[in-house]
Amino acid sequence: xxxxxxxxxxxxxxxxxxxxxxxxxxxxxxxxxxxxxxxxxxxxxxxxxxxxxxxxxxxxxxxxxxxxxxxxxxxxxxxxxxxxxxxxxxxxxxxxxxxxxxxxxxxxxxxxxxxxxxxxxxxxxxxxxxxxxxxxxxxxxxxxxxxxxxxxxxxxxxxxxxxxxxxxxxxxxxxxxxxxxxxxxxxxxxxxxxxxxxxxxxxxxxxxxxxxxxxxxxxxxxxxxxxxxxxxxxxxxxxxxxxxxxxxxxxxxxxxxxxxxxxxxxxxxxxxxxxxxxx
Numbered sequence: 001x002x003x004x005x006x007x008x009x010x011x012x013x014x015x016x017x018x019x020x021x022x023x024x025x026x027x028x029x030x031x032x033x034x035x036x037x038x039x040x041x042x043x044x045x046x047x048x049x050x051x052x053x054x055x056x057x058x059x060x061x062x063x064x065x066x067x068x069x070x071x072x073x074x075x076x077x078x079x080x081x082x083x084x085x086x087x088x089x090x091x092x093x094x095x096x097x098x099x100x101x102x103x104x105x106x107x108x109x110x111x112x113x114x115x116x117x118x119x120x121x122x123x124x125x126x127x128x129x130x131x132x133x134x135x136x137x138x139x140x141x142x143x144x145x146x147x148x149x150x151x152x153x154x155x156x157x158x159x160x161x162x163x164x165x166x167x168x169x170x171x172x173x174x175x176x177x178x179x180x181x182x183x184x185x186x187x188x189x190x191x192x193x194x195x196x197x198x199x200x201x202x203x204x205x206x207x208x209x210x211x212x213x214x215x216x217x218x219x220x221x222x223x224x225x226x227x228x229x230x231x232x233x234x235x236x237x238x239x240x241x242x243x244x245x246x247x248x249x250x251x252x253x254x255x256x257x258x259x260x261x262x263x264x265x266x267x268x269x270x271x272x273x274x275x276x277x278x279x
Contacts, residue, residue, distance in 0.1 A: 066159050073269050075154040083144035083256035090143045094136040101129040148252035164251040169241035173234045180215045204239045
């Protein structure tokens, strides 16, 4: 047990520390989700159909929790169309680069099949082409991000938190409090402050002393008082588990370029158009 929670903290805080990590995580989604559509004549197999439906269910669950107004929904639909177009244009450039790389790799393969060393010039050409593709991967990931800042203007802070995984942040904060309460007095004396230091972020007004004080309060409460005050304790701790604004933009961009976002939101708004007026 000793030392393990410090490591877990560092991992959970990683998205807040680096938007690059978030970009790396989202890139496969951006490449596959918004830009790699099935050919018109292709019919999805059972696995693909179930995967699509589950993705739509997850997306719809989040959209329902956002309770978008009609104006917000229309604004997000417009932004999603522009974001998906920007990502698609970036992918066209990547496809062109891949088309240029293919014959170079074929030449390398032919050399190796004949037990020949590929010419240095050929290997240099491959390296240049692969570097260009890597750069275009970054361009695809970043293409929709500018539209995230526009989405912020349409959404409330509470809606942004829902869209960017605030549930997970709250769950992580509560798990930390549970773990702290379960420590023996001896283990807490040895590990409590080191975990507080690993989790602290003075820029958020939560330095080591402040976090340690939350830990001590959580341990001092009776089971009944802890149950009553858990929400407040989580509220104090949860900012340390939320991603920063740059990482939030990547997550918002993920919504906008999700290839199911537009059709699911359009269908939901049609259903609600004669109802409460909120999605």
